[in-house]
Amino acid sequence: MSKKDDPPKTQQKKAPKTKSQQVKEKPKTTDDWIEEIIPKRSKTRITKSSSEDLSDVAVNQFPGIGPAVSEKLISAGYLTLAAVAYASPIELVEHCEIGEQTAKRLITAARSQIGIGFKNAKELLKIRQKIQKIPTGSKALDNLLVGGVETSSLTEISGEFRTGKTQICFQLCVMTAMDKKHGGLGAGAVFIDTEGTFRPERIIQIANRFGADADEVLSRINVGRAYNSDHQMVLVLESPKIIKENNAKLMIIDSLTSHFRAEYAGRGSLLERQQKLNKYLHQLLRLAEVYEIAIVATNQVLSKPDVLYGETTFPIGGHIVAHSCTTRIFLRKGKGEKRIARVIDSPHIPEIETVFCIVNEGIVDVEDSS
Numbered sequence: 409m410s411k412k413d414d415p416p417k418t419q420q421k422k423a424p425k426t427k428s429q430q431v432k433e434k435p436k437t438t439d440d441w442i443e444e445i446i447p448k449r450s451k452t453r454i455t456k457s458s459s460e461d462l463s464d465v466a467v468n469q470f471p472g473i474g475p476a477v478s479e480k481l482i483s484a485g486y487l488t489l490a491a492v493a494y495a496s497p498i499e500l501v502e503h504c505e506i507g508e509q510t511a512k513r514l515i516t517a518a519r520s521q522i523g524i525g526f527k528n529a530k531e532l533l534k535i536r537q538k539i540q541k542i543p544t545g546s547k548a549l550d551n552l553l554v555g556g557v558e559t560s561s562l563t564e565i566s567g568e569f570r571t572g573k574t575q576i577c578f579q580l581c582v583m584t585a586m587d588k589k590h591g592g593l594g595a596g597a598v599f600i601d602t603e604g605t606f607r608p609e610r611i612i613q614i615a616n617r618f619g620a621d622a623d624e625v626l627s628r629i630n631v632g633r634a635y636n637s638d639h640q641m642v643l644v645l646e647s648p649k650i651i652k653e654n655n656a657k658l659m660i661i662d663s664l665t666s667h668f669r670a671e672y673a674g675r676g677s678l679l680e681r682q683q684k685l686n687k688y689l690h691q692l693l694r695l696a697e698v699y700e701i702a703i704v705a706t707n708q709v710l711s712k713p714d715v716l717y718g719e720t721t722f723p724i725g726g727h728i729v730a731h732s733c734t735t736r737i738f739l740r741k742g743k744g745e746k747r748i749a750r751v752i753d754s755p756h757i758p759e760i761e762t763v764f765c766i767v768n769e770g771i772v773d774v775e776d777s778s
């Protein structure tokens with residue numbers, strides 16, 4: 409509005425409202441509801457001189473961002489400074505409907521605030537000490553994973569059908585959602601179900617094994633049913649809000665590749681599939697780091713009959729999945745309920761294997777299975 413359009417000053421003064429009118433007319437602003445999901449600490453206006461880790465500061469506390477832009481960022485799932493700092497300009501333009509120059513300016517400013525450049529190895533050790541481990545229900549499997557599945561990383565569990573991929577996911581949900589006194593993390597979990605195999609009954613059975621409150625455990629797990637690969641990608645974009653609201657420490661994608669595989673069948677569409685999968689994996693990796701959650705993605709396998717020696721089955725997705733996942737676990741069937749887990753790629757675990765069992769109570773050690 410130009411100055412000419414401004415109403416005269418005398419007209420701007422309105423009659424004072426009664427108390428009940430004031431309460432009725434106050435709409436809920438972005439600041440109001442973000443306060444509910446981002447820690448209180450974030451409400452102090454940020455300054456560059458602060459030595460505090462500013463990654464988790466809410467975007468609406470960002471100097472220079474107006475309410476309109478911060479609202480766009482928030483509704484597209486970019487809730488914190490870290491989320492903006494790790495984004496690319498093209499992505500912000502695409503998801504938030506802002507101009508390219510604005511996107512570049514935001515990213516540069518966010519990066520300078522959280523110090524995205526080099527970090528000293530001692531500092532990194534401190535950051536790694538903040539990482540939480542989600543136990544698996546089996547001591548042998550926990551030992552293999554040096555304590556459990558790590559937060560801030562992407563773990564792949566691959567294997568043939570019935571090898572226990574989904575069962576491990578159920579177990580991890582319970583271990584995350586259970587209270588600390590029962591050996592859990594007391595946090596939330598998000599389950600993206602692409603195959604319609606999520607079973608709350610299994611969650612109850614597993615929670616009962618630990619004497620945990622099954623109702624409470626169920627209430628901390630949020631399930632999103634993905635009907636195709638686009639839907640699967642949209643759910644991930646929408647997940648930051650639910651992660652923050654529920655203090656989620658685990659996100660399951662069961663399965664990572666089934667929709668991609670079904671929709672992009674044939675050699676002709678392989679390149680397109682791989683490009684889309686690559687984009688998706690990068691979104692997941694960033695989500696894991698920015699929101700400090702463990703992301704566990706299951707993957708099916710492909711058999712290669714022309715291989716003469718060694719493994720004849722391989723996880724789907726080729727090099728793109730192989731390079732994107734932080735830790736890769738490969739499952740195969742043993743006798744009866746026994747399953748063998750092998751770490752096939754990890755920055756901190758050697759390539760070793762162990763045996764665990766799937767029973768009514770979930771994932772257990774072999775000696776506890778009878």
Ligand SMILES: Nc1ncnc2c1ncn2[C@@H]1O[C@H](COP(=O)(O)OP(=O)(O)OP(=O)(O)O)[C@@H](O)[C@H]1O
Nearest residue numbers: 567568569570571572573574575576766767768769
């Ligand atoms: N309540 C239960 N008690 C004991 N074992 C169970 C129970 N529920 C499932 N299982 C076992 O878990 C195995 C199936 O595991 P799971 O569903 O995790 O397979 P998956 O690897 O996810 O397979 P897919 O690739 O088909 O999704 C079966 O061998 C089944 O017998």
Ligand SMILES: [Mg+2]
Nearest residue numbers: 573574605662
């Ligand atoms: Mg499954």
